[in-house]
Amino acid sequence: MSQEQNIAAQEKLGQGVVEGNLDVIEEVFAPDVVDHDPAPGQGPGNQGIKDFWTELRTAFPDLALQVERLVADDETVSLTYTLTATHDGPFQGIDPTGKQIEVRGLQTARFEDGKIVERWGATDELGILKQIGAAP
Numbered sequence: 001m002s003q004e005q006n007i008a009a010q011e012k013l014g015q016g017v018v019e020g021n022l023d024v025i026e027e028v029f030a031p032d033v034v035d036h037d038p039a040p041g042q043g044p045g046n047q048g049i050k051d052f053w054t055e056l057r058t059a060f061p062d063l064a065l066q067v068e069r070l071v072a073d074d075e076t077v078s079l080t081y082t083l084t085a086t087h088d089g090p091f092q093g094i095d096p097t098g099k100q101i102e103v104r105g106l107q108t109a110r111f112e113d114g115k116i117v118e119r120w121g122a123t124d125e126l127g128i129l130k131q132i133g134a135a136p
Helices: 003-019 024-028 045-059 125-131
Strands: 029-035 064-072 076-086 100-112 115-123
Touching: 003 024, 003 064, 003 076, 003 100, 003 115, 024 029, 024 045, 029 045, 100 125, 115 125
Parallel strands: 029 115
Antiparallel strands: 064 076, 076 100, 100 115
C-alpha cells in the first residue's frame, strides 16, 4: 500500500477513537496484530486494542487527540500526539474525579495490505494517574 493509504488508515483510526466508533479498530488493525507495547492488562490482537480504547473512552468520554507530528513511508506511520480529556468514568479501578488531563503519546505502526500488523508506542499513563490524583 502507499504512504497516502497508510496515513488515511491512521487518520481513520484516530477519528474513530475520538468519535467512539471503536469498530474502526477491526477495519484498521489486522486480527493478529502484534502490539509491542500493550497497556497493563491488555489482551492480544485487535480485540485487546479495542478493549483498551473502550476502557479509556469510558473513563474519558470527551477524549480528544491532537496529532503534533506525523512521519510516514510506504510501510510505516509514526506520530506524536497530545491527548486531552476529563476523568468522568472509572479508570484502572479509580473512581471519576472530574479532573482534566493532558498527556503526550507516540505510536509507530507497520502496515501490510492497508492494515496495521505491528504497533509500538505509549501514552503517558503515569501522567494520567498523577493528574487524576492517583499517583504522587
